[in-house]
Amino acid sequence: MPKIRWSKVAVFLLCLGPFLWLGWRFWNQDLSANPTEFIQHFTGDWAIRLIVVTLAVTPLRKLLHLPALIRFRRMIGLFAFFYASLHFLTYLWLDKLFDFQEILKDIPKRPFITAGFTALVLMIPLALTSTAGWIRRLGGRRWQLLHRLIYGTAVAAVVHYYWLVKSDIRLPLLYGTLVALLLAYRVGAWLIARRARATPRPSGKRIEPAIS
Amino acid sequence: MLIKKPEDIRYSEVTPKSIYWNRRKFLAGIPAAFLAGRELLSPSARAWAGTKLNNLVKSPFSTTETQNTYNDVTHYNNFYEFGTQKDQPAKYAQNFKTDPWTVSVEGEVAKPRKFSMDEILKLAPIEERIYRHRCVEAWSIVVPWAGYSLSALLKQVEPTSKAKYVAFESYWDLKQMPMARPEQAGIKFPYVEGLRLDEAMHPLALLSVGMYGETLPPQDGAPVRMVVPWKYGFKSIKSIVKIKLVASEPSTTWKMSVPEWYGFYSNVNPNVNPVRWNQKMERRLPSFFQNHPTQIFNGYGDQVASLYAGMDLKKLY
Secondary structure (H helix, E strand, O other), X not given: OHHHHHHHHHHHHHHHHHHHHHHHHHHXXXXXXXXXXXXXXXXXXXXXXXXXXXXXXXXXXXXXXXXXXXXXXXXXXXXXXXXXXXXXXXXHHHHOOOOHHHHHHHHHHXXXXXXXXXXXXXXXXXXXXXXXXXXXXXXXXXXXXXXXXXXXXXXXXHHHHHHHOOOOOHHHHHHHHHHHHHHHHHHHHHHHHHHHHHOOOOOOOOOOOOOO | OOXXXXXXXXXXXXXXXXXXXXXXXXXXXXXXXXXXXXXXXOHHHHOOOOOEOOOOEEOOOOOOOOOOOHHHHHOOOOOHHHOOOOOHHHHHOOOOOOOOOEEEEEEOEOOOEEEEHHHHHHOOOOEXXXXXXXXXXXXEEEEEEEEEEHHHHHHHHOEOOOOOEEEEEEOOOOOOOOOOOHHHHOOOOOOEEEEEHHHHOXXXXXXXXXXXXXXXXXXXXXXXXXXXXXXXXXXXXXXXXXXXXXXXXXXXXXXXXXXXXXXXXXXXOOOOOOOOOOOOEEEEOOOOXXXXXXXXXXXXXXXXXXXXXXOOOOOOO
């Protein structure tokens, strides 16, 4: 048990590390000549990285036979939401000075902002229902279904990144490839599980779907 | 041509003294000491400390707005030949060889010829011009450039009546610029830009050889570049090797890349908002906030608006 607790503390600190690093650079006024852009890129980068890590938890559990990794998924997902929220806050505050009239025009007008906003909004119900109480209230199956919204977030985040870069598409393509692989894994796992269900085993035991 | 004084700036546009002094204090602190120490240790990092330009002539075109620091201006910019991130040119352009250097001026001209850097430096008195510089990414800075009007160079070659546009080309050499590949940067090389001849002949269009009283550092387009202060920054082409006078509108790099986002003219204009850019407001660096209303022609409308009389600037953006 203590081992699990300490590993959770370690993952927590790892996820918080970028935020502390940003705070340190802010304190030292070391955020380049354009601090807002620096913070925006930094929080956006960490949001999309952690979204990818969250999506990688299930495949890694299965492929590496490390079921215990599931303990970290909620925390990593919540940190992804944390960085995405900071990212959105820099837009609301530093770019738009909370001029909501302007913001409401901007979000639908600029496709890259529409996509980024979609990615964030899809995460809100996941963050709210991330507690054990909500899993119980919704029931495992329904909770799992709801939390597949993260696939939408991942796709929208990649599209947001791809649409916003001026010409150097290497990083959006990298994240796009990773998300495509992680989603393809789920499709593959689902197909395998379906085939297994279609041909009942002599024992009659039901095989649990490999997706979650 | 009637030359008017630049519009006066409002007090709200000036960076508050406290912020200004805070930055100074910081710059004088530990990070600056660290940078200075590193510079002493590494001779290549000293290359950007340019040669002093003496006897700069003051210009009536200069703004009195607060200038950005040398460190900010030279460590935050785009020069895709040296990487697509804003901190990369300062790192990767340090060994850029700019001597010897020639600029070929050719095309629809009576006297095409090549100019050496020595000739360019002596062609006309070098002025200090403190210009606002507005990036298409909605941030702006104030930079003291050194140079003279491009017209002084163009007059030397005597453009013919067929010359209607000026096409510029940057230096491109994969040995010196290993990142300047289309598959990495996503744009074509060499970088090309263009102006209509009357824009190029406008006295504000500056052929720049220096900044902050020194020759240009490599990451800012050494040894010679354009500065067109009423247009978005990407129009101000760096490290020029060729200037060609032509009869029709030349191709320009960013327009070729994404024509919906960038036009040939690319005049600073708060009323023209292609889908990627919201140009209504800008951020005067190093401020955090986008709280500075964008001015049409970047505040140089009194001087240049007449160039575009009768043109629909929303269509010809």
